Amino acid sequence: MKLAPFFLLFISTYISAQNNYPQDYFGSPLEIPLILSGNFAELRSNHFHSGLDIKTQQRIGLKVLAAADGFVSRIKIQHYGYGKTLYITHPNGYTTVYAHLSEYSPEIEAYVKKHQYKVESYEIEVFPNTGELLVKKGELVAYSGNSGGSGGPHLHFEIRNKEEHAINPMLFGIDIKDTSKPIITSLYAYPIGDSSTVNKSQTKQKLKLTPLKNGDYMAESVNAFGDIGFAINTFDRQDFGANSNGVYNIQTFINGSQNFEVDFRKFSFDETNRLNRFIDYEHFKTKQERIQKLFSDNNDLSMLKSIKNNGILTIQDSTNLVYKIRVSDYKSNEAWITIPIKGSKATNALNQGKKTTPYFVYTKGTTNLKEGNVSVDIFPDTFYDDYYLDFKVKNDTLFLEKDVVPLKKTFNISYDITNYSDADKSKLYIARLIGAKKYPVYENTKRKGNILTSSIKNLGTFALARDNVKPTITPLNFKDNQWISDFRYLKIKISDAQTDISNFRATINDKWILMEYDYKTKTLTYDFNDAVSNETKNNLKVIVTDNVGNSATFEATFYRK
Ligand SMILES: [Zn+2]
Numbered sequence: 422m423k424l425a426p427f428f429l430l431f432i433s434t435y436i437s438a439q440n441n442y443p444q445d446y447f448g449s450p451l452e453i454p455l456i457l458s459g460n461f462a463e464l465r466s467n468h469f470h471s472g473l474d475i476k477t478q479q480r481i482g483l484k485v486l487a488a489a490d491g492f493v494s495r496i497k498i499q500h501y502g503y504g505k506t507l508y509i510t511h512p513n514g515y516t517t518v519y520a521h522l523s524e525y526s527p528e529i530e531a532y533v534k535k536h537q538y539k540v541e542s543y544e545i546e547v548f549p550n551t552g553e554l555l556v557k558k559g560e561l562v563a564y565s566g567n568s569g570g571s572g573g574p575h576l577h578f579e580i581r582n583k584e585e586h587a588i589n590p591m592l593f594g595i596d597i598k599d600t601s602k603p604i605i606t607s608l609y610a611y612p613i614g615d616s617s618t619v620n621k622s623q624t625k626q627k628l629k630l631t632p633l634k635n636g637d638y639m640a641e642s643v644n645a646f647g648d649i650g651f652a653i654n655t656f657d658r659q660d661f662g663a664n665s666n667g668v669y670n671i672q673t674f675i676n677g678s679q680n681f682e683v684d685f686r687k688f689s690f691d692e693t694n695r696l697n698r699f700i701d702y703e704h705f706k707t708k709q710e711r712i713q714k715l716f717s718d719n720n721d722l723s724m725l726k727s728i729k730n731n732g733i734l735t736i737q738d739s740t741n742l743v744y745k746i747r748v749s750d751y752k753s754n755e756a757w758i759t760i761p762i763k764g765s766k767a768t769n770a771l772n773q774g775k776k777t778t779p780y781f782v783y784t785k786g787t788t789n790l791k792e793g794n795v796s797v798d799i800f801p802d803t804f805y806d807d808y809y810l811d812f813k814v815k816n817d818t819l820f821l822e823k824d825v826v827p828l829k830k831t832f833n834i835s836y837d838i839t840n841y842s843d844a845d846k847s848k849l850y851i852a853r854l855i856g857a858k859k860y861p862v863y864e865n866t867k868r869k870g871n872i873l874t875s876s877i878k879n880l881g882t883f884a885l886a887r888d889n890v891k892p893t894i895t896p897l898n899f900k901d902n903q904w905i906s907d908f909r910y911l912k913i914k915i916s917d918a919q920t921d922i923s924n925f926r927a928t929i930n931d932k933w934i935l936m937e938y939d940y941k942t943k944t945l946t947y948d949f950n951d952a953v954s955n956e957t958k959n960n961l962k963v964i965v966t967d968n969v970g971n972s973a974t975f976e977a978t979f980y981r982k
Pocket residue numbers: 459470472473474576577578
């Protein structure tokens with residue numbers, strides 16, 4: 422009988438040896454069965470998803486538990502993004518992250534509020550000391566919610582290593598049942614070299630996919646010549662959940678020998694925007710379909726593993742080969758695509774000339790473009806390849822192509838506003854013009870004297886816009902001069918028509934009060950349990966400022982006893 426524990430120890434050591442991550446160290450952060458609305462590294466807008474999105478049965482307020490012993494190392498509250506977030510660092514060096522929370526456990530909530538009242542801000546970021554907020558595995562640390570940029574109640578759960586890289590939490594033994602194969606919805610072939618062709622064409626070709634009874638796929642036979650590559654649209658579903666989530670691994674094979682792998686186990690936040698190069702970005706921007714390229718074109722994303730020639734196939738006249746793609750989920754369910762490829766040199770390959778413009782962006786250098794009062798500064802390594810940029814300025818409108826070319830970094834746009842009237846100067850901002858109606862959308866604009874500058878993520882059309890309109894402030898659950906003795910909350914709606922809310926400040930009898938801001942419902946909420954005032958007659962004052970500095974003030978009197 423004494424052998425049993427040794428035997429179990431042997432088994433668990435064996436399992437963990439397969440991926441080097443501690444197994445069973447982290448427990449579930451929720452008390453309900455885990456069903457995912459999103460999984461690790463699935464493709465999102467400009468980034469890979471860095472954790473698991475766990476469904477909370479359409480509810481907020483479920484208990485969130487510490488996944489292991491540790492200490493609260495960081496608390497961050499922001500209007501957007503992760504909303505209310507908790508970071509717990511564990512003795513083994515990993516940090517678990519819990520986001521979109523509704524509130525913290527009473528002890529942590531008291532710590533947070535104390536800090537918020539001290540710095541007089543709803544948005545905070547604090548790094549408690551190691552011994553300050555200790556937690557035990559399974560201890561209540563927070564309640565699940567829908568705060569920040571969350572599109573519905575869920576818990577975002579992440580595991581990071583010491584280097585702050587996000588790691589697939591499933592690798593730590595978090596178990597989600599999954600018995601079905603990934604689904605592949607489309608397949609494309611790309612001619613890559615100047616003289617390459619696919620089915621006699623020099624542009625990417627959508628290939629017909631026939632699903633087989635066993636869940637695999639047969640592709641139409643391809644005639645090709647020169648360097649070519651492939652891309653697929655694929656997703657995976659876990660049992661008990663209808664969500665289309667990401668896959669775990671993709672490998673490609675030429676006549677049985679592997680040439681490329683996409684390994685969705687771990688990535689760093691520095692590289693997460695390489696997603697835009699991994700997918701066919703122009704295809705996504707024009708067709709809203711994310712197709713994943715199974716070859717690397719100057720993409721340093723660490724999840725791409727080139728085994729041979731960056732995943733690119735070189736097809737000759739005499740080539741006759743079978744190319745296979747294997748897509749697998751975390752539970753090793755695999756879907757295969759078989760693609761027969763025949764070499765055939767197109768007799769009249771077009772050899773399309775590449776677009777040229779006078780504005781060559783040498784990716785290793787700095788590029789400064791200037792016309793009229795507009796300048797554009799592009800720093801080294803912003804583009805993936807050397808690039809001929811289309812740059813046009815007409816009055817105040819700057820045309821920098823369409824947003825179909827992925828960028829690694831931001832670039833700067835500056836406007837000199839010396840020639841505007843003083844009244845205008847303070848109301849101007851840099852806007853991205855969106856859609857056929859050229860609707861102006863605020864780009865974070867910095868002012869230095871008469872120069873406005875924005876740091877820009879994507880190409881597009883930009884202009885100066887003017888915001889003369891103050892935010893609006895409307896009480897939601899009370900009126901001026903009302904008795905509200907039995908109210909738990911004060912609720913106010915705030916909004917801004919053009920540049921959006923930049924900040925707000927609320928006081929009762931001139932004392933700062935914490936109002937939590939939910940941008941999705943445009944609601945500010947004060948909790949009377951904060952007990953800022955014991956007076957019967959109270960003056961509430963709320964000042965709301967938009968991004969160019971227009972501000973509105975709301976005042977009301979209320980009575981309590
Ligand atoms: Zn998430």
